[in-house]
Amino acid sequence: MNRTMSAAVLHGAGDLRVEQRAVPRASAGQALLAVGHVGLCGSDVHYYRDGRNGNNELRAPAVLGHEIGGRVVEVGPEVPDELVGGTVVVEPAVPCRHCSLCTAGRYNLCGNGHCLGSPPSDGGLAEYLAVDAAQLHRAPEGLPAAAVPSLEPLAVAVHALRRTGFAPGQSVLVTGAGPVGLLVAQVALAWGARRVTISDVDESRLEVARAVGVERAFRPDELDGLRVERTLECSGAVSALDTGVAATVPGGRLGLVGTVPDEAVRARLAPVQRYEIDLVGAFRYAGGFPEAIRLVEDGAVDLVALGTANYPLERAAEALGRASGGTGVKTTVECTTER
Template identity: 40%
Template sequence: MTATAQPTPATMRASVMTGVGELRIEDRPVPAPGEHQVLVEVAAVGVCGSDVHYYRHGRIGDFVVDAPMILGHEMSGRIAAVGPGVDPQRVGQRVAVEPQHPCRRCPQCKAGRYNLCPHMEFYATPPVDGAFCRYVLIDDDMAHPVPDSISDDAAALLEPLSVAIATMRKANVRPGSSILIAGAGPIGVICAQAARAFGAARIVVTDLVPSRRDMALRFGATDVLDPTAVDVSAIEPVDAFVDATGVPAAVVSGIKAVGPAGHVVLVGMGADEYALPVSHIANFEITVTGVFRYTDTWPAAIHLVASGAVDLDGMVTGRYDLEHVGEALDSDSDPASLKSIVMPS
């Protein structure tokens, strides 16, 4: 039996992507929570680079938008109703949503790598709808309670912070570490904050745009570089390199800046294939890996924000309603824009 604080409406408004560069407002049915599910009334949704990529290109690699789809997967809200098997006391609870539904039965899930579940249903990844709408469903254990000290905006941005936490874990960042981050966009800046929170002593961020480099300094970088003015591969070697650009030249120069037994984590979306400096990787025994979402990162993310170690509210540079989702998706063209928020309610 479903438990609700008050009756939910039968329909809701949603911003639906109907084609490349095309959006329209539609009325959609409000879904009912099933067993071990909760219905979340969405408060805030961060705009991610993947949302922008789907909107502009209609695909990311093998994921193709071939039917109308709701974008948005960085979200927070309030539990409006719960399905069977969920404590009815959760109704009204403020939550940050981990936007994925793994099968929980495959070898990857059982090994604790549920982010690699081949049956994953991930918000705003074709054909699964996202959160540019008023209500969403999620498994109850993927709706993480947040304290009142964390705003709705910051609770939504726990999702990209989770990417950064997963990245720092793979980069083996520890107190006293040094790290190079290519790109001072939203993920690069959040990675700089996460690196500082993990104890990195030297955090070098590269970006072509001066205002972005200044922003990186505000949010944790100890040094910033213009990669067109400095040979990044020749800087004092670092323990770890994180690419948040997807640009082959940035990846190659970043790898060459990594010292012996260092770690490289590829986060940015770019070309599917490109040449790497294999002799440097082999001779220095450098570990090169990627990050595909996250596992078990929300507790750490909540702690980092609640403790003040990471500032997510300060990254918000614009807020938009459902009628202006297109403007939110295009806001990345402004160098002063860092993180845009859509408020569906």
């Protein structure tokens, strides 16, 4: 193997450079991946556009990308050789595995870990990546390589529905038909929801929703009178939070999945108190990958339909620019063709 590789390195807002770096080596407990595809997420867009995502600021050059699929090409000591050659998806949030939250199974809330692709931790927009083997999950056989990274947001969707206490037979509203919203809606249907409604201001995304089996796809102004037992807000828009609160029945539950801006404090929350609507947060995932993989293996969720554009690594800046403009649903970057 050539011991140098290309990597897309973010130096500042709007300043992404494809550079040559040394290929990392798999140390004890790690595997080396030939990165196939990386899906671009809203957090990647924020880092690229603003040099920060929420409270986390880019302070030194870093490689973005946490939705990562690839093939294991080498393993380090203490890792079984049979992992080599397998196609995997990466669980990018690496917990400490020792704190009280980790041992209680809520490792997504660990304050001592890090997340690949969240500066200063490098992510997957490179030809090769060394990853803790414990963070790898085998992808379903036959799943196209460009769709493998979408198992990560599918795990987000699984965790979000679990956080709302969803049960079969309930009605669900999903606000925001981006990748996560589309996956939440599909999982709700797969788990036996009585009725699933999804809303968005973008008609092209509503068309994708209908294509993946979510027949009740509407603009927000078409939801008057809708009442549901579970609402999942996946857009991060304050207006969508207002829509979700208004649609949730007394005693229902609303899950915050999208990153809500600080000005959300101006949202209409009085009904939350008056009608005892449970308001819960959902952050990343805790144990969501096995169920996400099962849903794809069973044909219950369509990941392929989400992919609307794919770029080679040398055009990663163009890919991020496209994703920043909100065009399409899921933009991916192909990092290496090694199979």
